[in-house]
Amino acid sequence: MRLSFTTISIFLSLIRAPGVVSQTGLAPKQFLNLPLGEVKPAGWLHDQLMVQTNGLAGHEHDFYDYVAETDWTGGSSYYSNLEEAGSYWFNGMVPNGVLANDATIQSQTQYFLDYVLDHQDSTGWLGPEVNTTKPRYLWGRYPFFFGAIQMVEANSSLAGRVVPALHTFVKLANTMLHNNGEGLEDWTNTRWEDFVMTLQWCLYDFYPDGNEELLLDTMQLLKSYGDPWEEVFKEEYFPKTAVENLTNPFPFLTWHGVNMAEGLKALPATYRFTHNQSDLDAASLGWDLLFQYHGRPSGIFAADEYLAGLEAARGTELCLVVETMFSGSYLYQVIGDPKFADRVERVAYNALPATLTGDMWSRQYLQQQNQIAAKNMNPDPFPTDGSYSNVFGLEPNYPCCTVNHPQGYPKFISNAFVTSPDKTSLVHVYLGPFSTQTTLADGNQVTVTVDTLYPFSDTLTTTIEAAGAFTYRVRIPSWVANGTISVNGAQAEAVSPSNGLHSVSVAAGTTTIVLNLPAEITLEPRPHGSVAVHRGPLHYAFDIARTQKVLAQNAQEARAVDLEFDATVPWQYALDTSSLRFQYSPPASGVLPSPVYDSGLPPMSISATACQIDWSVAGDTFASPPPTSPECTGPTTNITLWPFGATKLRIGEFPTVNLTA
Template identity: 30%
Template sequence: MVNVAMSLKYFGLYFELTGEDKYKILLENALKTLDLYHGQLHGMVSGDEWLAGTHPSQGTELCSIVEYMYSMETLLAVYGGSAFGDRLERVAFNALPAAISRDWFSHQYDQQVNQICSSKAKRNWTENNDEANLFGLEPHFGCCTANMHQGWPKFTSHLWMKDSQSYVCQSMVPCKVTTEKLTILVEGNYPFITGGTLKVKAKEAYTLKVRIPNWSKEVIFRKNNVQQHPIVREDYLLIEGDAGADVYTLFFVAEVKKEQRAQRAIGITYGSLIFSLPIKEEWKILKGNSPFYDWSVKPKSEWRYALSEKSTYSVHYHKQNEKQIFDSRHSPISIITSGWKIPNWKIHQNSADTPPYQVRSEERSELTLVPYGGAKLRISEFPTIDRSLLNN
């Protein structure tokens, strides 16, 4: 799978060399095929060494995540647009942090979209061994131990780009851009809050472009606290400014969406974030020397819940004081909804079995969903309950 993730850059690089449009068409066909047969909710393609299908308990290797991100960053530089920017953000804000422990001293070789435990055990991998699902120093093999560190720095280095006329913001993540002619300070809490502020100080006139995600229903745009009519060119908001200091505020209007998966299962998204039911975690040291331990993580709360097509969702924001923002215990955002406990969701080869297709239950509970990346044990693809049983 790592080779597949790396190879996607080929289409953009050959376009740069030849100028032939056929390479973008080939790229789009390749991505559609991968999504159809191996796509996972977190934006990646499955691959517990070999391509492994769409089942939410198949593994996705950490090396493939950072290489896929770098390919999307390269393609974004070549082609621009939200087709690649949205793919990059979904993987960066979900799959990448999910595979790494909160203190960054351990990681998983293979993560699962529906991950009910992390243990040394036989799973339905195409090839990887029984340790691949552990959090550890080098579970299964040490490649991810080296590669995991390139994910965030390369992503950060591609937040802003430059074309012949403009400074181009590809993701509204907080950062600072400094050139001889201007400085740009991006403030906010993106992607947890779907917008932010650009504080610009310039010595001369300038043009900015800010990528608008495809999930955004509307863009609310203000200059120096005065609402403006947004000028949009293709997938980018166009901002033209003069020498001096200005403050631009952008808000991408998002809504909770249900993403259809196999077997009538659904995933919940808000902006670029996937939302999961966090399972209470019990971490146990298996071996190693401080701080580089190998850990198993056992579930300490119920995980067998279904959602309904009638379910409503309310988004809540929380004050966040911790340095590690990807942590289900104190997430800056959560979604409250109703779920139904189901008895017939089984465990197969130490993983959650396929989300049941025919689901019936009368045991309703309030569920709090949190961003996928902060929940080390989680359910992210939910069965849908037979709505004929629901009165409200």
């Protein structure tokens, strides 16, 4: 359905009309996140964070033009004044530095924080503003706010400096917004929810300093000027195919992939000051529509700049991946529906590692479900993004993902545990190797250690040390079949989750919990009669053997390279889905390879009987849609499917054949 320009104008004037007053205060969330540093990675996940720290993310400050210290202090870059790259880098590297306990990164982020606060001018604007005549736009500072909040969480002594600076900025921003929306432009109007979250997460909830009325007024102003996500997420307006040939009835950037990923936070953030259940209902529906019409078996959705439908050769941006993970964590904490946590876990263990080289020195701008080459593409399957978009490199297509992607793993880790609002219970949300130390209600000091190879194992052993009794809850994913739990060596019993969570009454002292969470191999229907293969949280794909060619190398950092990958083996296979068999070879040492997300390294795989088929290629760079009802053109053979995140060239959506007839 299309709306006329007049209809849109009337609608926007109505939602921006003053006088709509929310109920008093902010509505509570279903769960509270723990402060940065209270949840830490262990085992293979800690190693994965260290690979990131030792890779591109941890070294950008040393050499990368957009965030190297000499650039952002000297003003030689457009991004130097918190327009984008500096804020993105800070937002990701603050939690990276804390969780990796990396003194160098912590020193860099502290210096960055101090520099920005030192350059706050007399009006309240957070600096620096260097060599630019550009108008003051609000959005570029939002990721900086997220980083500053996390620094306060990790070190409360910083609150005395950070919080007054934020309040001063909010007073200025409120004045600007009352001045006919000064400081707003297309990106700010679309990403307004990030500022609202800042006003809630740090200031109103923890450091209001008597400014509650001003904070609520600023939230309402941002919402009134911002793009109308409650309308974008209505089924009658939501795009059900790739959008390049559609007309957006709302501001055009709402169908932009990263904006959509960030916009998922808008309505839960709105709910907190409106108290309207309709906001939560619209957020939940929007999530479902997005993945129904644009979703990927890897857990993420497709947008090669704009929403791209279901075809396997269309792309997904790396920024979109990490922003969806952050939004999904927030949605779960506000709404409590386990579907959000299930999907974030899938994204973290599939889509995120798939778009990075194993050593994390090179990244893609766009990943594909069926990706038969990573090179300068001719022709280009992406209507908006450039032909270099799926190369693994320093900054293919746009630089934003280089500085933004490091938030993915750290924020996933930080949100792996939450508490109930009254802090009487602790909830283990994302399954994997973690530890946490926190204080629950009545000063109950609790330590939890989770020993597991999950998702590369079905078993998790959790040891809890508690000063007093409390309720421990653990998420049981929707894909678990016949899961069991044993407490303190007792006979294992079937898990019995309520709203996705299994509860255990924990006594003071030491409690040991053993979870066994097996899963069946499942098939997901995909376009053209193709299927995707899953087991548990992992999506499986055919890993295409490849050659590697260095296309470019950074002059200052030799490890920062652009890589071209080309297939060296046939990939045109159809599967007999009745032949799929799960294979597991746990490491004898109990330790996974480092890095684990690279060809042939995960201990899990799925064997399949297949045959080669006719499957055309567009140019020499991307696979055409999987053929429907194909016939074998060669003999039956056995192939192996590997976890999607470990593949860099792959087939993740397969045609099918019956080879048993």
